[in-house]
Amino acid sequence: MKPHRILISGAGIAGLALARCLQQLGIEHVIIEKNNQSNPSSSGIALPFNAMQALRKMGLAETILESSHQVNEIIYAKRNGRTISRASLLEAPLNQDKFVAMRRSKLHEILLDGIESHIHFGTTIQSAKSSDEGVNVTCSNAALSGQYDAVVSAEGIHSTLRDQCFPDENTLLDHNISNWRFVIDYPNHELQPTYMLENTELFLTYPIGPNTLYCYAHVYDDSEQFKNGSPQTHLRNLFGKFGGNVNNILDCLGDQPVICSRLRSVRKPYYAKERIVFIGDAGSACSPLLQQGAASAFEDALCFAEQCHKHDMDKAIFEYQRIRSPRVEWVVKTSDDPIKKLKMMANPIGATIRNMIIRRKGPLNVQGWKHLAVK
Secondary structure (H helix, E strand, O other): OOOOEEEEEOOOHHHHHHHHHHHHOOOEEEEEEOOOOOOOOOOEEEEOHHHHHHHHHOOOHHHHHHOOEEEOEEEEEEOOOOEEEEEEOOOOOHHHOOEEEEEHHHHHHHHHOOOHHHEEEOOOEEEEEEOOOOEEEEEOOHHHOEEEOEEEEOOOOOOHHHHHHOOOOOOEEEEEEEEEEEEEEOOOOOOOOEEEEOOOOEEEEEEEEOOEEEEEEEEEOOOOOOOOOOHHHHHHHHHOOOOOOHHHHHHHHOOOOOEEEEEEEEOOOOOEEOOEEEOOHHHHOOOHHHOOHHHHHHHHHHHHHHHHHHOOHHHHHHHHHHHHHHHHHHHHHHHHHHHHOHHHHHOHHHHHHHHHHHHHHOOHHHHHHHHHHHO
């Protein structure tokens, strides 16, 4: 079997993870990034047990643990702060590895270490055409044009390669949900991740350090009424009546940066089109309910690199899809199904039924993690 040569498009979390995995296995690769420099998001990120298991296989677990904050419990509460349900993350089957959270920029920095000098920044793919021998690629940097055994899109949810490979499909679904994300200093909080629910409103506080919180909020918004205007004002108007620590957090927010977006998912998971492969959000972007964005990207990277090490490229791509599809499709469906029903929560009866189910079965994300832990 001749050695593989792989082009990775995108130097975010998924692309960097794949580059590290290929490097460990001695597989030749080139990584390009459309931006002129590394520019990670300023938000936070949660890494459940399976993300840590994947990072351990990549040799990064201890470095991550030194730079992250471990959480031990998940709490779901009503708007007034009264607990609906809580669950320990230290009990079987969830105690297979730690649950941690950190600044996304720090995770990116750790993945980037030792790789940054190999990234071709300010470079895009202008055309990519599969053949029996590989993929003929034209890049904006002519020196990188040529034939590769495979091209991997690690371009995130707005993957240009995915749209080019499936031009007759509208590959993204808008869930009619506006969301906001920010990181805030909050000294000595002693908090565990807490999800506060109203009808379609959610306010999440997730500690990423002893003095730092990552906050996420969303609301059903089919008219996009929150598209314009001050995000800080929208947050205060929507969540100012919430109990717990929410008011204090909003008071501390001031004019700090807030990332605003619409919640979108792929309409179905994408794995490959001939010799063009999709990993991470490029193939399986879904709602953050199970916090599987990074975890899925790491698992995709490990799986694809391993198959490339074992097989010729066509067989490697076939095995990658065969192995990953059951888990990926379950994660996407399980993450998105409750979000698709969010409109019904605008009716207080619907919200009451949801809370009753959570009280009986436990936090929604914990239910999902238990399934992943035994599969």
